[in-house]
Amino acid sequence: MASDPNGRPPLLLGAHFSIAGGLHNALYSAAEYGCGALQIFTRNSRTWKETPLIEAAVARFDQARRETGITEIAAHTSYLINIATPDEKNRTRSRDALAAELERCARLGIPYVVHHPGAHLGAGTGQGIATAAREIRGILEALPGTACRLLIETTAGQGTGIGRTFEEIALILAAVDAPERTGVCLDTCHIFAAGYDIRTREAYDRTLAHFERTIGLDSLFVLHLNDAKTDLGSRVDRHAHIGEGAIGLDAFGFFMQDPRLARCPKIIETPKMRGKTDMDRVNLDRLRGLAEGRTAM
Numbered sequence: 362m363a364s365d366p367n368g369r370p371p372l373l374l375g376a377h378f379s380i381a382g383g384l385h386n387a388l389y390s391a392a393e394y395g396c397g398a399l400q401i402f403t404r405n406s407r408t409w410k411e412t413p414l415i416e417a418a419v420a421r422f423d424q425a426r427r428e429t430g431i432t433e434i435a436a437h438t439s440y441l442i443n444i445a446t447p448d449e450k451n452r453t454r455s456r457d458a459l460a461a462e463l464e465r466c467a468r469l470g471i472p473y474v475v476h477h478p479g480a481h482l483g484a485g486t487g488q489g490i491a492t493a494a495r496e497i498r499g500i501l502e503a504l505p506g507t508a509c510r511l512l513i514e515t516t517a518g519q520g521t522g523i524g525r526t527f528e529e530i531a532l533i534l535a536a537v538d539a540p541e542r543t544g545v546c547l548d549t550c551h552i553f554a555a556g557y558d559i560r561t562r563e564a565y566d567r568t569l570a571h572f573e574r575t576i577g578l579d580s581l582f583v584l585h586l587n588d589a590k591t592d593l594g595s596r597v598d599r600h601a602h603i604g605e606g607a608i609g610l611d612a613f614g615f616f617m618q619d620p621r622l623a624r625c626p627k628i629i630e631t632p633k634m635r636g637k638t639d640m641d642r643v644n645l646d647r648l649r650g651l652a653e654g655r656t657a658m
């Protein structure tokens with residue numbers, strides 16, 4: 362991990378990196394970008410097919426973690442999983458896939474699993490929340506010794522998606538009732554699209570105070586730092602490069618400099634390339650600049 366010449370705590374800045382060629386490759390990519398954190402998919406995120414995790418892959422991942430010194434790792438679950446669905450067949454499949462993800466991450470020593478709470482598909486928000494909470498509770502009870510923490514990600518509230526408001530997330534967590542095994546991942550693009558303004562100091566403070574009041578900042582473990590292509594309250598989830606979207610650069614400075622969030626890994630999920638430009642480098646540099654109080658465009 363890149364150490365700070367001034368002895369400040371590491372930034373825990375990272376990106377979502379590819380596991381092409383093996384899970385361990387994502388850790389080496391993160392190190393190459395000077396990251397102190399990263400996010401991965403532990404499997405192909407667009408299929409239901411489970412690829413068994415072989416012992417050699419776990420060993421290589423462990424070795425890469427030792428060599429890079431990067432321990433702040435989040436795994437994002439498959440987009441297909443919907444534990445809030447009223448459809449029983451799909452819910453069973455989703456439950457199995459989420460449980461498998463938690464087990465895989467426990468074997469890999471990945472501390473955080475980031476998960477979208479799902480969509481109620483017409484059953485109603487209250488029903489969706491109750492269903493999602495019951496499923497999560499059941500999964501955690503079936504895996505008592507699993508050390509990784511399941512984080513519910515804030516959503517833009519597209520379609521019938523649940524988790525658009527902090528209140529909805531708080532209801533899910535309260536119903537699961539396992540604070541030592543659960544938490545929240547806050548995505549800046551999603552909360553902005555959901556209607557939470559963060560563009561000015563005042564708006565940022567108000568939104569974080571709202572989070573503190575409803576969920577509690579103690580329950581916040583990972584940040585997804587993405588700018589938004591769509592406007593405040595649009596409910597449309599489209600990630601833009603840092604400082605180039607409707608949120609704008611200032612907000613990211615507030616997040617990077619907030620001492621309450623210093624312990625949280627901060628992960629970008631922005632488009633990788635623009636023409637021949639490696640945009641991960643550009644976006645990560647912008648965030649580093651903001652952490653240091655430089656205007657970094």
Ligand SMILES: [Zn+2]
Nearest residue numbers: 514548585630
């Ligand atoms: Zn996200």
